[in-house]
Amino acid sequence: MSDPAAGGGEGGRTGKVLDGSAPAAGPESAGPPVRGDGFGARLMAPLLLGSLLNPVNSTMIATALVVIGRGFGVGSADTAWLVASLYLASAVAQPTMGKLADALGPRRVFLAGLVIVTAAGVAGAAAPAFGWLIVSRVLLGVGTSAAYPCAMALLRSEAVRLGTHVPRPVLARLSLAGLGSAAAGPVLGGLLAATAGWRAIFAVNIPVALAGLGLALLWLPRDPPRTTSAPGPRTRVDALGVLLFAGALTTAMLFLMGLGHPRWPLLAPFALLACAFVWWQLRTPAPFLDLRVLARHRPLVLTYLRHGLTYLVIYCVMYGYAQWLEESHGFSSFGSGLIMLPMSLAAAVCALLGARTKGIRGPLVLAAGLLLAGAGTLAWAHGSTPLAALLLASVLCGLPQGLAGTSNQAAVARQAPAGGMGAAAGLQRTSQYLGAITASSLIALFYGQQADDAGLHLIAVTAGVLSAVVLALTVTDRALRGRS
Numbered sequence: 238m239s240d241p242a243a244g245g246g247e248g249g250r251t252g253k254v255l256d257g258s259a260p261a262a263g264p265e266s267a268g269p270p271v272r273g274d275g276f277g278a279r280l281m282a283p284l285l286l287g288s289l290l291n292p293v294n295s296t297m298i299a300t301a302l303v304v305i306g307r308g309f310g311v312g313s314a315d316t317a318w319l320v321a322s323l324y325l326a327s328a329v330a331q332p333t334m335g336k337l338a339d340a341l342g343p344r345r346v347f348l349a350g351l352v353i354v355t356a357a358g359v360a361g362a363a364a365p366a367f368g369w370l371i372v373s374r375v376l377l378g379v380g381t382s383a384a385y386p387c388a389m390a391l392l393r394s395e396a397v398r399l400g401t402h403v404p405r406p407v408l409a410r411l412s413l414a415g416l417g418s419a420a421a422g423p424v425l426g427g428l429l430a431a432t433a434g435w436r437a438i439f440a441v442n443i444p445v446a447l448a449g450l451g452l453a454l455l456w457l458p459r460d461p462p463r464t465t466s467a468p469g470p471r472t473r474v475d476a477l478g479v480l481l482f483a484g485a486l487t488t489a490m491l492f493l494m495g496l497g498h499p500r501w502p503l504l505a506p507f508a509l510l511a512c513a514f515v516w517w518q519l520r521t522p523a524p525f526l527d528l529r530v531l532a533r534h535r536p537l538v539l540t541y542l543r544h545g546l547t548y549l550v551i552y553c554v555m556y557g558y559a560q561w562l563e564e565s566h567g568f569s570s571f572g573s574g575l576i577m578l579p580m581s582l583a584a585a586v587c588a589l590l591g592a593r594t595k596g597i598r599g600p601l602v603l604a605a606g607l608l609l610a611g612a613g614t615l616a617w618a619h620g621s622t623p624l625a626a627l628l629l630a631s632v633l634c635g636l637p638q639g640l641a642g643t644s645n646q647a648a649v650a651r652q653a654p655a656g657g658m659g660a661a662a663g664l665q666r667t668s669q670y671l672g673a674i675t676a677s678s679l680i681a682l683f684y685g686q687q688a689d690d691a692g693l694h695l696i697a698v699t700a701g702v703l704s705a706v707v708l709a710l711t712v713t714d715r716a717l718r719g720r721s
Contacts, residue, residue, distance in 0.1 A: 350383025
């Protein structure tokens, strides 16, 4: 599966989201690195290792949700929190970590992120209760979110030092690290759960993060000394904006996670926090999310909407299909991971093929059509569906992910305001995380305590309707015409 960390476009870091300002040399470009090998292995190794942590953690738990639920005596509605918590934390942490990288230096923030990942691995591996796993997933979301914006900042710093742009093959390595780890995630999670137990899914983060820490300390260029002068708007972190954004998302998620028995009173604090967030973003000189710039770029907003809905469908299928394979079809965690492997591989292959195309509209229309086809295959699946049909459904659900991911990324690259490519890409990831959060809520609603055929069919129907909406948004988007 492709994931947020798998994407990326040429550009700088994620600081103030869509501030529309021209890129400027931040703290990380104030001095040359301590080595002179350009974009060589010493610079790339720790960055690639850090960049794989978010996508692999987002996908490898998919084939272990059932066994984790059985271990703690909880059902699908509860294990859905293991999915939603990581994406909620990541949705807030990605732009925040980018801003901290600007203010404090990317190497410092990169190292801090790996320390947080290590702590998360320990907390999850030793969790005495289910709540500790939620804490671990939140920490994983925060810690792994540091890798991509810090990597882009460090690459940009090296490009400034060399007087060039970041080479596209270098950016492709970051993409492939995310795609490859995401594709291997379900199989790795199933294998670890079947052989070493589900706790190994959390513990595996510890050696990887420690290895990344060691390589980063040895090879990443040091950040320049921090100045004592008052910070300007570009280096301020809109703490209140971040807190209001996180609060609004959290209350929305709490409401969505209880759709079976809606907790209507939660809508009041959500509305209050959302209104306060909008008011503050329009008032503060250095907003976390510049709403005025977004309002002036309607095609970009449509791209975010299309991307978020697409990944809402994709994550509904990924997590819902994996749980159904285990609980209704009787496969082990490892077996369901193997069945889902073609989905991930198809996504990775189509992402690479999509990156070679020049058009945008055509691949997006095809992706929406394939989403509809994949939803149709799941609508007819049942407990005795033959293995060949299960594998076909996996492939059909994987193909549109690769096409949509690269094509929407290209759309963002064309539609982003001048000087705001990195920030625009960061917000695209946030739309993807929001799709994942909503998907986990729908899965909890449709499955309840058991992933059965009826629940899968409800997921398939919902995915079909949303796919039709994505198709309509793509066909009617005038900004994509002439780019097919």
